[in-house]
Amino acid sequence: xxxxxxxxLILVVTIAVLLISPFLGLNSSTNPDIQQxxxxxxxxxxxxxxxxxxxxxxxxxxxxxxxxxxxxATPFTLGVASGASLGAALYVVLGFSxxxxxxxxxxxxxxxxxxxxISFVYSISRLxxxxxxxxxxxxxxxxxxxxxxxxxFTQYMSxxxxxxxxxxxxxxxxxxxxxxxxxQLLPFVSVCIGVILWLSRELNLLMAGDDIALSxxxxxxxxxxxxxxxxxxxxxxxxxxxxxxxxxxxxxxxxCRLLIGSDHSWLTPATLLFGGCFLIICDTIAxxxxxxxxxxxxxxxxxIGGPFFLWLLIKSRNKSF
Amino acid sequence: xxxxxxxHQLHVEVASKILISDISFDINQGDYLCILGPNGxxxxxxxKALMGIVKTTSGEITLNQQPLSQxxxxxxxxxxxxxxxxxxxxxxxxxxxxxxxxxxPYHSAFSDWTLADKQAMDRAIDITKIADFLSRxxxxxxxxESQRVMIAAAxxxxxxxxxxxxxxxxxxxxxxxxxxxxxxQLNQQHNISIIEVSHDLNHxxxxxxxxxxxxxxKILWYGPSAEILKTSHLQALYDQxxxxxxxxxxxxxxxxxxxxxxEIS
Numbered sequence: 035x036x037x038x039x040x041x042x043l044i045l046v047v048t049i050a051v052l053l054i055s056p057f058l059g060l061n062s063s064t065n066p067d068i069q070q071x072x073x074x075x076x077x078x079x080x081x082x083x084x085x086x087x088x089x090x091x092x093x094x095x096x097x098x099x100x101x102x103x104x105x106x107a108t109p110f111t112l113g114v115a116s117g118a119s120l121g122a123a124l125y126v127v128l129g130f131s132x133x134x135x136x137x138x139x140x141x142x143x144x145x146x147x148x149x150x151x152i153s154f155v156y157s158i159s160r161l162x163x164x165x166x167x168x169x170x171x172x173x174x175x176x177x178x179x180x181x182x183x184x185x186x187f188t189q190y191m192s193x194x195x196x197x198x199x200x201x202x203x204x205x206x207x208x209x210x211x212x213x214x215x216x217x218q219l220l221p222f223v224s225v226c227i228g229v230i231l232w233l234s235r236e237l238n239l240l241m242a243g244d245d246i247a248l249s250x251x252x253x254x255x256x257x258x259x260x261x262x263x264x265x266x267x268x269x270x271x272x273x274x275x276x277x278x279x280x281x282x283x284x285x286x287x288x289x290c291r292l293l294i295g296s297d298h299s300w301l302t303p304a305t306l307l308f309g310g311c312f313l314i315i316c317d318t319i320a321x322x323x324x325x326x327x328x329x330x331x332x333x334x335x336x337x338i339g340g341p342f343f344l345w346l347l348i349k350s351r352n353k354s355f
Numbered sequence: 356x357x358x359x360x361x362x363h364q365l366h367v368e369v370a371s372k373i374l375i376s377d378i379s380f381d382i383n384q385g386d387y388l389c390i391l392g393p394n395g396x397x398x399x400x401x402x403k404a405l406m407g408i409v410k411t412t413s414g415e416i417t418l419n420q421q422p423l424s425q426x427x428x429x430x431x432x433x434x435x436x437x438x439x440x441x442x443x444x445x446x447x448x449x450x451x452x453x454x455x456x457x458x459x460p461y462h463s464a465f466s467d468w469t470l471a472d473k474q475a476m477d478r479a480i481d482i483t484k485i486a487d488f489l490s491r492x493x494x495x496x497x498x499x500e501s502q503r504v505m506i507a508a509a510x511x512x513x514x515x516x517x518x519x520x521x522x523x524x525x526x527x528x529x530x531x532x533x534x535x536x537x538x539x540q541l542n543q544q545h546n547i548s549i550i551e552v553s554h555d556l557n558h559x560x561x562x563x564x565x566x567x568x569x570x571x572x573k574i575l576w577y578g579p580s581a582e583i584l585k586t587s588h589l590q591a592l593y594d595q596x597x598x599x600x601x602x603x604x605x606x607x608x609x610x611x612x613x614x615x616x617x618e619i620s
Contacts, residue, residue: 239456242446245439248408250512251432251460297452 092309095283121147281339
């Protein structure tokens with residue numbers, strides 16, 4: 035299939051998902067007023083949020099895969115999402131309360147958490163040249179565990195209401211999002227995706243390897259720092275609002291690459307649409323599967339993502355990206 | 356000083372380990388320089404320093420009388436292109452997408468493909484004869500095909516200077532001859548100056564104009580290529596005895612490494 039046709043297909047599916055998903059599971063109440071309220075005040079903002087967050091996570095995952103030249107490297111697997119979660123949890127526990135231009139301080143502390151983690155993982159990967167991708171991933175796993183325990187620790191030390199809030203940053207969930215969250219998230223994700231769309235040629239070169247990229251005239255280091263910055267911002271904003279939703283950033287770009295090829299001028303729009311669509315589907319499953327109760331959407335994505343990760347690990351062994 | 360590239364007392368140190376030191380040479384338009392030397396002598400480091408992949412510690416490289424350190428990486432890529440050692444099959448792109456990247460130095464974000472881009476690509480595809488497998492994935496190519504694609508991508512940069520790092524290392528004899536022919540064609544017909552790292556000293560002696568012999572990061576010998584066979588420098592360079600004989604077909608002098616004494620019955 036030509037990239038254009040594949041992209042068109044993804045677009046049609048996305049529109050269909052956006053139109054159908056709000057009405058699934060709506061018949062539990064017969065009162066039309068209540069239905070109306072559920073639809074406009076709960077369902078629609080939640081689906082909009084899922085689309086934006088899914089798109090952001092998927093595109094950030096795609097950028098990590100290209101930069102580290104490894105299909106298993108994503109903000110989630112490298113511990114960056116845990117860093118963001120820890121940042122947000124510390125914000126709550128330490129009792130900070132501020133907002134800049136009506137954007138909540140937890141977003142900024144999550145951003146700082148993810149930026150510090152990216153810098154750390156990257157310096158580890160640069161420590162010795164020819165560091166294997168296994169080492170990189172193990173570093174990520176170690177960081178994830180370490181930060182998760184720190185989050186548990188802060189949760190243990192905090193009072194009941196903070197503790198409940200912190201739970202969100204251990205397992206991603208979209209249960210509580212509203213229009214306000216959509217508006218908080220939108221600017222960060224749009225700026226991030228805008229920059230990444232603008233850098234599609236640069237991403238192609240990074241994926242070809244540093245030596246090739248430099249010899250084609252790309253200022254590799256500068257581009258990498260810019261990408262670290264915008265992905266931290268994006269992951270931080272998403273994690274602060276809905277917690278770490280795992281594996282979207284690994285599965286979606288990989289499937290899109292199989293469908294559309296590695297050229298980022300096609301891959302980025304495909305990943306953003308499919309990522310948004312995928313999180314909506316997962317969230318719809320999460321709220322329907324044991325209805326009227328709900329499970330966190332992070333459980334669903336991790337249930338699908340775990341086996342996918344293993345499959346990728348076995349498939350890509352001894353084969354470079 | 357004239358010529359397109361002047362290297363003056365180049366010195367590269369990584370983590371306080373000296374990789375190359377006190378390297379000086381000049382490249383004029385149409386030159387063909389072969390860099391010979393044992394493994395670990397700093398040959399690849401020298402190419403990478405010229406391309407800006409490895410940072411130089413001291414010394415000066417000037418490109419058309421302009422210090423290289425003042426040029427952006429993009430400007431540098433308009434003057435120098437580089438083919439790394441056997442890299443092609445580690446890339447997950449189709450051949451045509453990979454070649455397109457060679458036009459990166461001439462583009463800013465979102466700028467459209469121009470006629471000049473298309474002409475440069477068509478010309479590169481034509482010279483390297485890769486038109487038959489443009490839609491294939493890089494990972495599926497044979498060693499010879501992949502090396503031709505790597506050169507085509509570098510040719511898309513339309514640079515007056517091309518750096519080649521062991522372009523024939525992993526090729527069979529037939530493809531080695533073919534690759535040497537392609538390099539000579541680029542040099543003679545298309546007037547591209549070439550710096551090639553090679554272990555094929557007979558090829559270097561007969562086809563290049565100058566040879567720069569590196570050992571332990573320093574220049575051991577630098578001069579017109581044919582003369583390397585007349586001196587004892589080959590032995591000093593590789594710590595290996597050579598015998599010299601005439602090629603039965605061409606009559607040209609060739610160097611053959613001596614067998615180790617113990618192996619001769």
